[in-house]
Amino acid sequence: MNRPVDARLDRARYYERIGEHKLTPLWELMSALVPESPRPACVPHLWRYRDIRSPLLESGTLITAREAVRRVLILENPGLPGSSAITQSLYAGLQLILPGEVAPSHRHTQTALRLIVEGEGAYTAVDGERVTMHAGDFILTPSWTWHDHGNPGDEPVVWLDGLDIPLVRFFDCGFAENYPAETQPVTRPEGDALARFGANLLPVDFKPTHGASPVFAYPFARSQEALVRLAAGGPPDACHGYKMQFVNPTTGGPAMPTMGAWIQRLPQGFAGARCRNTDGTVVHVIEGHGSVEIGTARFVFVPKDTFVIPSWQPWRLAADEDVYLFSYSDRPVQEALRIWREERLA
Ligand code: GTQ
Numbered sequence: 001m002n003r004p005v006d007a008r009l010d011r012a013r014y015y016e017r018i019g020e021h022k023l024t025p026l027w028e029l030m031s032a033l034v035p036e037s038p039r040p041a042c043v044p045h046l047w048r049y050r051d052i053r054s055p056l057l058e059s060g061t062l063i064t065a066r067e068a069v070r071r072v073l074i075l076e077n078p079g080l081p082g083s084s085a086i087t088q089s090l091y092a093g094l095q096l097i098l099p100g101e102v103a104p105s106h107r108h109t110q111t112a113l114r115l116i117v118e119g120e121g122a123y124t125a126v127d128g129e130r131v132t133m134h135a136g137d138f139i140l141t142p143s144w145t146w147h148d149h150g151n152p153g154d155e156p157v158v159w160l161d162g163l164d165i166p167l168v169r170f171f172d173c174g175f176a177e178n179y180p181a182e183t184q185p186v187t188r189p190e191g192d193a194l195a196r197f198g199a200n201l202l203p204v205d206f207k208p209t210h211g212a213s214p215v216f217a218y219p220f221a222r223s224q225e226a227l228v229r230l231a232a233g234g235p236p237d238a239c240h241g242y243k244m245q246f247v248n249p250t251t252g253g254p255a256m257p258t259m260g261a262w263i264q265r266l267p268q269g270f271a272g273a274r275c276r277n278t279d280g281t282v283v284h285v286i287e288g289h290g291s292v293e294i295g296t297a298r299f300v301f302v303p304k305d306t307f308v309i310p311s312w313q314p315w316r317l318a319a320d321e322d323v324y325l326f327s328y329s330d331r332p333v334q335e336a337l338r339i340w341r342e343e344r345l346a
Contacts, residue, residue, distance in 0.1 A: 042087050042280050042310040043079035044294035049117070049304035056096050057156060065101040065149075066182075072096075072161060077308060083166065086308050087280030089330040090259070091165035096158050097122050097151040105148035105179035111212065111256050112141040113162040115284050115326045116220075117304055121153015126216045128187030133157060136220025136286045138246060138263070138326065140256055142212030144175075146184045160284050160306060162328045164258040193217070197249050206250065213248035213255040220263075220286065224324065227265035239275035239344060241266035241317070253332070260331040266290060266319035273316065274345040279329035280311045288323030292316070314345055 015025060026033070056073050065071050072093035077086050086092040094117065097103060105125070114124060116133045123130040127145045131137075139159075141147045151157050168174045196203055198215040208214075223244070230242045237243060243264035246255040254260045260279070266272070266288070274293075283292075284306045291300045295313040299305075309315045317325075334340035 038278060038312040040088060040280060040310040040312065041079045042077050042085075042308065044297040044299075044308065044310060044313060045078055046292075046299040046301060046305055046307040047075055048302075049306075050302070052094065053158075053304075056094055056158065060096055060098050060156065065097055065103045068103075069106070070095060070103055070161075075306060075308075079310075085166040086282055087166075087310065087329070089164065089167040089170070089333070090280070090282060090328070091161070091163040092282050092306065092308075093161040093163075094158055095149075095161050096156060097149055098156050099151050099154050101151050102182055103149040104182045105146050105184045106176060107144050107146045107179070108176035109143050109174055110163045110165050110168045110176075111143045111258050112147070113256065113259060113261055113328060114139040114141075115160040115162070115286075117158040117160055117284075119151075119153070119155050119157030121155060122149060122151040122157035124149050124217075125184055125186065128184065129192055129216075130186055130190055131193075131217040132190065133159065134220065136224070136324070136326075138218040138220070138223075138261060140212060140216050140261075142210050142216070142256065143258075145210070146179055148179070148183050150183065160326075162259060162261075162282060164330070167258060167330060167333065194219075200249070202250060208250055211248075211257040213246075213250070215249060215255075218246055218255075220324075223263045224265075227263065227324070230265075231267065236265075236267060236270060238273040239317075240264055241270050241272065241319070241323075256332070257336075258330065258333055259328050261328045262326070264325050264327070266317055266323040266325070268319060268321045270317070270319040270323070272318060274314045275316070275342065276312050276314045276345065277331075277342040278311050278340055279331040279334055281309045281327050281329040283307050283309065283325050283327040286324040286326055288319060288321050290317065290319040290321075290323045292318070 072095045075092040116137045246261040293316045
């Protein structure tokens with residue numbers, strides 16, 4: 001038998017030799033490759049809108065929406081530097097569009113969602129229909145659909161962009177192209193998709209064309225009314241308060257195949273139970289003051305702040321007043337792969 005020192009030396013030399021053949025020994029990496037539980041590089045973080053609003057508006061003096069194509073400040077997770085990612089699989093950014101500007105039409109395999117943060121009078125066009133954006137509205141841009149943004153109003157408009165950019169990068173399946181004109185033609189009146197698909201009705205003989213919801217804009221006013229009414233029907237969930245998923249009404253499944261999106265109401269005084277789940281989640285505060293504990297971190301939040309909960313870190317929510325949260329994650333992908341987990345903690 002070799003002495004341990006010799007064994008270590010022999011192994012080190014061996015690793016060097018096999019390295020020349022592009023081989024590495026699994027036994028040195030076993031617990032990293034097959035961990036007992038998730039070890040996300042992603043860390044908890046909160047972006048205070050109070051701190052980032054002014055640099056965001058300043059970007060409007062440095063570059064036009066036309067030149068930038070999308071004038072966005074990326075919310076990059078401090079644990080994932082250089083990745084442009086807020087979680088391992090997801091991207092988040094704050095997009096600014098000034099009065100009179102157009103963000104030119106393009107399409108890509110990445111799916112996008114928007115949550116309107118502030119300002120009135122801008123629109124997003126998706127597949128021939130424009131929708132006017134209001135604070136708190138949730139809008140989606142399915143994979144490979146033409147989309148452009150414009151602001152014919154008279155104030156700056158800001159929204160949170162959520163995209164599955166890191167996920168698509170992981171799969172190496174990113175494609176994109178520009179529309180031949182700056183804006184796509186309007187072929188349907190505003191409100192057409194919501195009337196056609198968002199009234200518990202579907203067109204006779206409807207056949208789905210893509211995996212995402214044909215309702216591409218979910219007004220906050222509607223979701224809020226539902227969430228308020230829910231309180232009369234029973235107590236809030238111990239962890240989530242009143243939490244509802246944005247769905248594709250033609251399937252009952254998530255509004256987008258790669259990103260789940262939710263809106264929830266925490267009634268004033270809510271002090272939630274601890275919970276953890278494997279989908280790293282981006283949370284945006286639409287209304288209300290409250291706080292969140294994530295692992296050993298604790299953040300106080302106010303409207304328009306955005307925070308991120310990494311995979312499998314215990315979290316707990318509390319509300320000082322009625323709070324409305326928007327959130328998104330890759331849960332539909334994990335569920336499709338049968339690897340999603342949630343645990344409610346004491
Ligand atoms: O609006 O199409 O934040 O393509 C990043 C990439 C927004 C968009 C982003 C994009 C978009």
